[in-house]
Amino acid sequence: MSGEFERTQRIAIIGGGPGGYEAALAAAQLGADVTLVERTGVGGSAVITDVVPSKSLIATADAASAIKEATDLGVQFFARGADGQPSRPEVAINLRAVNKRLLSLASQQSDDMRASLVEAGVRIIPGYGRLDGPHAVVVSTGPGGTDFDRVEADTLVVSVGAAPRELPSAKPDGERILTWTQLYDMPALPEHLIVVGSGVTGAEFASAYMNLGSKVTIVSSRDQVLPGEDPDAAAVLEGVFRRGGMKVLSKSRAQSVTREGDGVVVTLEDGRTVEGSHCLMAVGSVPNTAGIGLEEAGLQLSPSGHIRVNRVARTSVPNIYAAGDCTTFMPLASVASMQGRTAIFHAMGDVVIPIDRRLIAANIFTAPEIATVGYSEQDVTDGKILGVVHKLPLSANPRAKMMGIKDGFIKLIARRGSGTVLGGVIVAPKASELIYPIAVAVDRRLSVDQLSRAFTVYPSLTGGITDAARAMHIVDADAEAGDDA
Missing domain, CATH: 3.50.50.60 (FAD/NAD(P)-binding domain)
Known part of the structure; x- marks a missing residue:
């Protein structure tokens, strides 16, 4: 008889960026009736105007830099001039072509994400969404525009992102x-x-x-x-x-x-x-939370306008969740995605692991890249953790020498006594890829000895991670001996 009273859970999501996209996909996979409201396109600003195009631009810059630095490896580029003599060509950047390519990639990624949602059965409504109380979303043609749709829902997810902060004394004109x-x-x-x-x-x-x-x-x-x-x-x-x-x-x-x-x-x-x-x-940036009915629905906001959420992305209103840069959590696309999934799992009674800030790996896409995870050396200095730190220059790594890499290092932070890996920093080309073994070690609470026992290819940049871990076994043993003395 209980089956007669069951009905599909209705979920409405405002914002189709990484957080909203993952929330919609997870909800559809769990059998919910899902509606996504998005004003710019699936993927949001992260895909269309931020992460995807910016990292594509950086990839082009890395390629240009690699060409310029190839001479250090004995690779020389020459072209024959009119007189038959070799002349060294210049590396030229066609910015129109670069921008056309990266915006095309962003559009393609958005289209692929939209196709995934449609295939999963998600209803997508283009327009501006705002809350109308804790159980409904009203969609309009624009800020303050004419309303044309209303979506009733049991659970709401707000993932409206953020926009570049503008200063009155430095107003952007879009040209200079x-x-x-x-x-x-x-x-x-x-x-x-x-x-x-x-x-x-x-x-x-x-x-x-x-x-x-x-x-x-x-x-x-x-x-x-x-x-x-x-x-x-x-x-x-x-x-x-x-x-x-x-x-x-x-x-x-x-x-x-x-x-x-x-x-x-x-x-x-x-x-x-x-x-x-x-x-x-x-x-910096400001959250897109103004004028969309959040406070009227009972949501608590920080003084900066960010939505206060807990570790399962739940707001101060029990049936409303929030994800991404509009929240008080870390402004990373990967975090937004995890918040979106976690919100849906929690709302629909699935298995939930609350998000731990210390397990979040982050990367800065400069050249060289800078990747971090877990506790920092400053945390050790401030006494937040009883730890030891070891830094290994990348210039000591044989693979780095072969590749002509001169700048960078691998830094590990471990707990004194047990040697449990608590954090790490990598400064290197593709540090975003190299940080993963350390992120796994932090998540799984591996010791430096356990990390050092894993086989790495020789020669490889990842070999520097196990080298640093082996060095910490000695440091840790000395530290314990000193404590006993």
Whole structure:
């Protein structure tokens, strides 16, 4: 008789970025009636204007850099001139072609994601969604536009993302003063790009355009680039920047950015000015949470407008969840995806493992890349954990020598006594791939001895991880001997 009262759970999702997409897919796979409301296209800004195009641009910059550095490996490029004599060709960047390719890749990825949702049975409504209480979503033609649909739901997921932060004294015009979503409209490589902001976004684009051939100046309000990241990693990257010809203005805060003819002028708080052809404003982002009925539905927001969520992505309203950059959790696409899945599993009574921030692997796509997971060396210094740290320069790795890699390192953090791997940092080409064994070790609570016993190929960059783990066995033994003494 109980079957007569069963009905399919109705789930409505606002925002089709990584969080909303994964939530919709998981809900459909679990048999829910799923509706997704998305205003820009499946994949959201992460796929269409942010992660996919930016990392595609960085891949192009890496290719250009590899060509330039090939001479260090004995590879030389020459072309025959009219006189029959060899001449060295220049590496040229066709930015129109580059931008066309990366925007095409973004569109293709969005189409593939949409096809996956349609195949899974998800109903997709294009438009602007807002909450109408805790159990309904109203869809309109635009902000404040005419309503044309209403979706009743048992569970709601908000995944509306974030947008580039704009300063009143540096308003983007889409031509010379730009946000990172507007870079792909540039017809040619900027002659001199000034990057305001030295966080992850600023550092990534500064690195990319430097390697593409632009003159770059980065304005950093802190002592060095990437404040808040591993200081050793930031120091390596800043050294690479300076060696590559980039001008790094440390302890410098931009007061205003103005357009002057075919260029820009950045005025610093101390009165100095910097002139360039273009300026990228990379001063953070703001969540897209205003005016969509969140507070009226009872959701708690932080002072910055982010949605407060717990470790299963649940908000202060029991049947409403939130995922991605609009939440108080870490602003990473991988985290948004995990939050989306976790929210649905929790809402539908499936097995749920609450998200642990310490298990999240993150990567900065500069050249070299910087990947991190788990506790940091600063946590050891501050006494948050009783740990030991070992750093192995990448220049000592045989595979790195063969590849001509001079910059970078592998750093492991382990618990004193047990040797349990608690964290790690890798600065290297493709660090985003190399961090995975350390992420597994942190997740599975492996010891440095267990990590060192795994076979790695010789020669390989991953061999540096086991080398560091073996070295920590000695360090740990000495530490224990010292404690006993």
